[in-house]
Amino acid sequence: MLRIERLSGGYGPTQVLRDVTLEVPEGEVTCVMGRNGAGKTTLMRAIMGQITRSAGQISLQGQPLQSLPAYEVPRQGIGYVPQGRRLFGAMTVAENLEIGLMTRGKGAQTRETVLALFPRLRERLDQAAGTLSGGEQQMLALARALCLDPAVLLLDEPTEGLQPSMIQLIRDTVTTLRDQGVAILLVEQRVEAVLNIADRVAFMEHGRMAEITPAQGLVPDGAIFQRYVGV
Amino acid sequence: MGTGPLLLLATLEGTVMAAVLALAAVGLSLSFGVMRVVNVAHGEFFMLGAVLAWAVAQAVPSAPLGFVAALVICPVLVGALAYAIDAGLLRRLKHDPEATIVATIGLSYILQQGALSLFGPDARPVEAPFTLRLQLPWFGYSGYKLFVVVAAALVLLAVWWVMTRSRAGLVMRATQIDRATARAFGINVDRVYAGTFALGAGLAAVAAVLIVPIQQAHYLMGHDPLLLSFIVVIIGGLGSIRGTLIAALVIGLADGILSMLYPPTLAKIFATLAVALVLVFRPQGLFGARP
Numbered sequence: 001m002l003r004i005e006r007l008s009g010g011y012g013p014t015q016v017l018r019d020v021t022l023e024v025p026e027g028e029v030t031c032v033m034g035r036n037g038a039g040k041t042t043l044m045r046a047i048m049g050q051i052t053r054s055a056g057q058i059s060l061q062g063q064p065l066q067s068l069p070a071y072e073v074p075r076q077g078i079g080y081v082p083q084g085r086r087l088f089g090a091m092t093v094a095e096n097l098e099i100g101l102m103t104r105g106k107g108a109q110t111r112e113t114v115l116a117l118f119p120r121l122r123e124r125l126d127q128a129a130g131t132l133s134g135g136e137q138q139m140l141a142l143a144r145a146l147c148l149d150p151a152v153l154l155l156d157e158p159t160e161g162l163q164p165s166m167i168q169l170i171r172d173t174v175t176t177l178r179d180q181g182v183a184i185l186l187v188e189q190r191v192e193a194v195l196n197i198a199d200r201v202a203f204m205e206h207g208r209m210a211e212i213t214p215a216q217g218l219v220p221d222g223a224i225f226q227r228y229v230g231v
Numbered sequence: 232m233g234t235g236p237l238l239l240l241a242t243l244e245g246t247v248m249a250a251v252l253a254l255a256a257v258g259l260s261l262s263f264g265v266m267r268v269v270n271v272a273h274g275e276f277f278m279l280g281a282v283l284a285w286a287v288a289q290a291v292p293s294a295p296l297g298f299v300a301a302l303v304i305c306p307v308l309v310g311a312l313a314y315a316i317d318a319g320l321l322r323r324l325k326h327d328p329e330a331t332i333v334a335t336i337g338l339s340y341i342l343q344q345g346a347l348s349l350f351g352p353d354a355r356p357v358e359a360p361f362t363l364r365l366q367l368p369w370f371g372y373s374g375y376k377l378f379v380v381v382a383a384a385l386v387l388l389a390v391w392w393v394m395t396r397s398r399a400g401l402v403m404r405a406t407q408i409d410r411a412t413a414r415a416f417g418i419n420v421d422r423v424y425a426g427t428f429a430l431g432a433g434l435a436a437v438a439a440v441l442i443v444p445i446q447q448a449h450y451l452m453g454h455d456p457l458l459l460s461f462i463v464v465i466i467g468g469l470g471s472i473r474g475t476l477i478a479a480l481v482i483g484l485a486d487g488i489l490s491m492l493y494p495p496t497l498a499k500i501f502a503t504l505a506v507a508l509v510l511v512f513r514p515q516g517l518f519g520a521r522p
Contacts, residue, residue: 091405
């Protein structure tokens, strides 16, 4: 589905990603783990075309993405939930969803599907996004990305700072999407969360892809987590 | 004339001033709010609108038709020029706030001297589309000036509708809040910027076409609208359309009333003092968001 080959890039002259290769297959959750500064968020931003890509290829279902301008990437079917949510806070919940729908979604049908996943948002459609609780904001960030009707979903630490019930809701949603065939690339720091949800785990270190391994068989106190995440 | 009628006349004059100022200032506020570009050439877009209105009115023999043609053609021409300037100049500077200030300073001189070369230094009158006079018990008042207020209000209402109710406005507001996230949702930010710059310049041109039957067109007429627009936008809050409208009303009315009752310089002193006080005590403006 999404294929990243020997990708290098960073912020202006500062190279952060070095030779990163990763595949995100359809109907699987691929988790990216690593210490702070390992390049996880930069990888997400590179896929979205938000930072300079100096070498390598990114393709979605065989179609190259790396030469497209950033605004064309989501139009190909890649939804992005950035770290910190980055909602349009002064706009209402309905307007945030509309931004996603106008780009690629199938209008009312997609909107209804998304609101069925997050019924609480339906009650808050006219409320400013910035006034929602943290959990509701995360729901909206995810819902907004789903309004693109994405084939691939990039999630950058979606459970950061949330209470346990909300974390469970986000996890359940991710599982549902995976079962529907969406390819999911998830940046996550909690080992337990990764083991619950991931099909494969990719460990990054110093901007490189250090190791990619099936999640099955990994244990929370395993040496691999100690080595790459420090837990 | 008694104090009451004099005050009424001053208020009417101030309302006309406020209406035109609001149009020009909302144009400036849009380009700053959405693009973070301080457009120093905004006054020259106003001037171009006025000078082109004269040129169009000259080309069309009938006064009402000439004015209507100018009201339609000039904002489109000025908007198209602004679109091209954004695509050819500001985009190349990556809309960097500091670089674009310098670029628009240069641009203002180019536009000003271009207008001087093409149209000459003389002030050019444009005939009002009608000469209706409203006879009040104390004085007569130009029906055209009241038309300017109504026309400006309608245009501002249309801008409000576009910004709050249309898809174009939604996209512009999303870009204003967070352009990186807007791109991540398929919004072509460069096109939004060019469209916003064109809309801002077009609004300045509408204001100029409306005022030119009252003031005459000449190549140096962009200074005052630029200065007053900046004052209004700073008082109202950079990027806040509501603040801009309220500030335009206050500054316009103050200018009209003070200029009528006292020497006109006092009105400029008032506006400058107001902006200084806002900058000292509330730098984000009356309705602007705290950075």
